[in-house]
Amino acid sequence: MTTRNHRNWISLLALCTVLVLRTTAADEFTPDDVTRWQAQFQSVVETGRALWSDAKLGANGVTCARCHPNAANTHPETYPKFQKQLGRVGPLWEMINWCLRNPLEGKALSADDPKMIALQAYVTYERRGVALDPGKH
Numbered sequence: 001m002t003t004r005n006h007r008n009w010i011s012l013l014a015l016c017t018v019l020v021l022r023t024t025a026a027d028e029f030t031p032d033d034v035t036r037w038q039a040q041f042q043s044v045v046e047t048g049r050a051l052w053s054d055a056k057l058g059a060n061g062v063t064c065a066r067c068h069p070n071a072a073n074t075h076p077e078t079y080p081k082f083q084k085q086l087g088r089v090g091p092l093w094e095m096i097n098w099c100l101r102n103p104l105e106g107k108a109l110s111a112d113d114p115k116m117i118a119l120q121a122y123v124t125y126e127r128r129g130v131a132l133d134p135g136k137h
Helices: 003-026 031-052 092-101 114-126
Strands: 081-083 088-090
Touching: 031 114, 081 092, 092 114
Parallel strands: none
Antiparallel strands: 081 088
């Protein structure tokens, strides 16, 4: 290998190293980031827990917790899946809306409504550690 080729090779290797380091650094975060993100998530979970027992979600005094104490038998890890009530495959938020409209006689929430996000966060948090199994019945 000539000196010139050797220098070119070293320059290329240095450039690749810089690119790899920049790519890797973009996906890294600090312990402070993790702490902040976990606190925000936990706050949303707590909001969802409160909503789960809030009769104001519906119009008839029924709460989510009446049928699903501690989010029991909700199985968020199996969504999306076919739901008989919906008559098709749907995501968890649509099933939550089915419950809000029917047993609770309330109004549906949009998928991006902070209340819907909190309800989903709570239900999913209660099933933490359970393996994902979309479509399972």
